Amino acid sequence: MITAAAQERENYLNASHGLKSWFLTKDHKRIGLLYLATITLFFFIGGAFATLIRVELLTPQGNLVSSETYNKLFTMHGVMMIFFFLIPSIPAVLGNFFLPIMIGARDLAFPKLNLLSWYLLVVGGMFSLYAMLAGGVDTGWTFYTPYSTTYSNGYVIATALGIFIAGFSSILTGLNFIVTIHRMRAPGMTWFRMPLFVWAHYATSLIQVLGTPVLAVTIVLLFLERVFHLGIFDPARGGDPVLFQHLFWFYSHPAVYIMVLPAMGVVSEVISTFSRKAIFGYGFVAFSSVSIAVLGFLVWGHHLFVSGQSLFAGMVFSFLSYFVAIPSAIKVFNWTATLYKGSISFQTPMLYALGFIGLFTMGGLTGLFVAALGIDMHVTDTYFVVAHFHYIMVGGAIMGYMSGLHYWWPKMTGRMYPEAWARLSALVIFLGFNLTFFPQFILGYLGMPRRYHLYPPEFQVLNVLSTAGASVLAVGYLMPMIYFIWSLRYGKVAPVNPWGATGLEWKTSSPPPVHNFDETPVVTHDAYDYASLMAEEVEVG
């Protein structure tokens, strides 16, 4: 039941009603919720494909699906999860909702463009879903030529077109964020008073704006080659399939940072809030986001160590890849230093954020393994790589997303989620995740190749463990789905600032009014000014 107290105040949710008020909204908060619903759907579709993959891999024989179907399953799992869930996840939902509020703006700079971005994602998703229902696509999410241009019988064009359209959603979101951060900050909100979540989104937007167009033109060339037989990547005419890989990874490696940088932004907010301490080394954390974005563009060749790239190029890319470890480590060490002597409380967002730090560290360190030429020769296209990038994308990006979703849920909906259930979900997801993917490191090291539905019987024990872990993980993801929906009706009414956090989003009501603030806020303090907040509490108390 909605209490009378919550009903009194007009907010962005009850200001207008009807389908039209949602589907034609220009309010960044409502668009954030539209994204939330959309990508949740895509997440569970991608998850369904993952479930089928894991069930197939219970036995070595390959007796559930044919190898053709298996190819389609892992392709569609990758396409759904990467392009339609992970890329939009934190920026399009949480960034959309909170970036303007956190800098004290009424909305993004281009609200109509923001709505268009959502429609583009939906239309792109529809194209890809159509391809999946019509018969699927089997190229892998990487669409390597010449298989994708010449030989594959799958629905390559529809899927690629879907990704192309969704790419423009990503580009326009990034453009909107950059302009908003440059031009829409409230009085007193200087660059170095911005929350680190905003810095992380600035860095992410740079990648979206600089990288995604290259993927777009690569898809165009793929399209022209498949439909009009243009032949840019056709070896029969002197074209080079490896050139496709270069262009593809020029976007798709930085894309990993599109997924993980916003998560790092969330973690910076959450760690600081639940340690009741300013983040350690604010400037370093802010600039490490930007430097990850920049370095991310210089390392794509480490995906081509076994593709016939020259040894010299391989060495340069390997060397450069190690540099990414520096800003990543700066973040992890600074979060740890923030915890040091903080007064830590272990609410759900904090549990997820700590989970992020652990899993991201694992993923990052194994990233160093695969960036080394010698080791990569051994583990390329094995489950070691699969485990590595799932530690970054699922262990990193999704843990960060869950952390942020719990952290800001009270502000978005005006309702508290059930804390005990939520803590349990964090634990279940953490355990389930490790049980799913840690065995895959061992499998890969022992030589089990990825993308096969058959495997030698000696790998069965580890595969069964992995599938068992995936079941636990599935339960972990369903729990928040259920209690979040439950909380909309039965959750406790959220106060303005449930966590006692700093930041402008906690100074406006929960949920916020249509234009975010009743009066334009004036910022007088640095971000994470817990020192003076605590001092005030002492004086008052």
Next chain:
Amino acid sequence: MADHAPTETFALRVQFDTEAQQKDASTLGMWIFLVTEIMFFGGLFAVYTVYRSWYPDVFAIASSSLNEIIGALNTGVLLLSSFTMVMAVRASQLGQQKMIVIFLILTLLFGGIFLGVKAYEWNQKFEEHHIPGQAAFHLDGVLPEGQGHAQLFFSIYFAMTGLHALHMVIGVGILLTLIVQARKGRFSASYYTPVDVAGLYWHFVDIIWIFLFPLLYLIDRHLVK
């Protein structure tokens, strides 16, 4: 403290505080969009660079099969359109309602001529069998083993000029919208941002052609003759 949510007008959207802020944001937005366009065409330029350096001889022959006179004339037409676009922006800065419309229509006209000439050139390629991926493809002066590489040149030619033409078509659409708005007297000396940012876009599409013309038509031409 000012009211946080003022009423919206055509010239000042609700999310902005001042007209200057709105103009700044729109201009910055267009510049960032143009950066994304540079990256988009950048992928094509990378492809061009790789294959040109691999197959310089065949590319020189294929390049010289293009009609550089028509190409140069078309470049001139496009530059003229950029000039009239600048004049349209200038007219809106001065608030000369009629001149805005006239210069926008002239820009549209020159853009249309460019596209028409481009269509003629493409048609020539079909007649000369310079269409990649067709069995009839043949380029005179190139050995049989080089015909594939010649197809690569024309693949790049069609991809680049095609995507450029697509941007021109989008530009024509933008111009048409602006002309309708300008006739309604929407623009004035205090509000002309749409004309300004559309101008940026139009010049950008122009500049892309300024690179495409020498890359496709001119480089190494003298080696063949």
